[in-house]
Amino acid sequence: MSATFSAESIENLTPDAALDTLLSAHAGRPACLTCSFQAEDMIVLDLLRKRIPSIPVLFLETGYHFARTYEFRDRIAREWKLNLVNVIPQRTVRQQESDLGILYLVDPTQCCQLRKVAPLMRALEPFEIWFTGLRREQSPTRKDLRKVEQHRLPGGKSLLKASLLADWTWQQVWDYTTKNGLSYLPQYDQGYLSIGCEPCTKIPDDPNNPRSGRWSGTKLECGIHTFSEKGQ
Ligand code: SF4
Numbered sequence: 001m002s003a004t005f006s007a008e009s010i011e012n013l014t015p016d017a018a019l020d021t022l023l024s025a026h027a028g029r030p031a032c033l034t035c036s037f038q039a040e041d042m043i044v045l046d047l048l049r050k051r052i053p054s055i056p057v058l059f060l061e062t063g064y065h066f067a068r069t070y071e072f073r074d075r076i077a078r079e080w081k082l083n084l085v086n087v088i089p090q091r092t093v094r095q096q097e098s099d100l101g102i103l104y105l106v107d108p109t110q111c112c113q114l115r116k117v118a119p120l121m122r123a124l125e126p127f128e129i130w131f132t133g134l135r136r137e138q139s140p141t142r143k144d145l146r147k148v149e150q151h152r153l154p155g156g157k158s159l160l161k162a163s164l165l166a167d168w169t170w171q172q173v174w175d176y177t178t179k180n181g182l183s184y185l186p187q188y189d190q191g192y193l194s195i196g197c198e199p200c201t202k203i204p205d206d207p208n209n210p211r212s213g214r215w216s217g218t219k220l221e222c223g224i225h226t227f228s229e230k231g232q
Helices: 013-023 039-049 067-079 093-100 108-124 170-179 186-190
Strands: 032-036 055-062 083-088 129-132 150-151 156-165
Touching: 013 039, 032 039, 032 108, 039 129, 039 170, 055 108, 067 108, 108 129, 108 150, 156 186
Parallel strands: 032 055, 032 129, 055 083, 129 156
Antiparallel strands: 150 156
């Protein structure tokens, strides 16, 4: 962690203030945002693009997203002039299904590993700061999330992982979205609360458990937020 601020000192700051503190302590360091264009990502993206307009926006292009997600991604990328980086798996969907079958039905962990985790590991290598839209409230697996964490990638590279909305509630996310007139994925209006690949995303039965709509409740994480090793 930088000598000019501690992870603790950032915990009680607003997302704006935390971001300014982080960027001033790490000026010029290569940064990126992983973005699935969910409401949290749109807020972090809105904060970042005003400070670093050319920040790489990494979209995990699994080939299995909703058509509406692709349309939304392309519209926002055009309107906000984003530096969109589609992170592509080694196999196309057709190749994977031909070689290994419909993995999301039989082995979603392997499918996520091939289409999300491995491509992201490679894509993160050039960066020293990794912004996310994660929040503690999203899942029991995220309850201990800090706004700034040191992480080590499997290849040995260390980077800061910053989750500016870590302590926000869903209500705060939605308040910010409406107050600032941010666009949002149309699936929210249908009742979806956590939106990923189409075959693995359902409208949750329990609105208090948004992630229950992902992988039909059989798992909570795709793996992109659990593969790196968290430092102290
Ligand atoms: S979320 Fe589903 S379709 Fe997407 S990579 Fe994971 S298992 Fe495959």
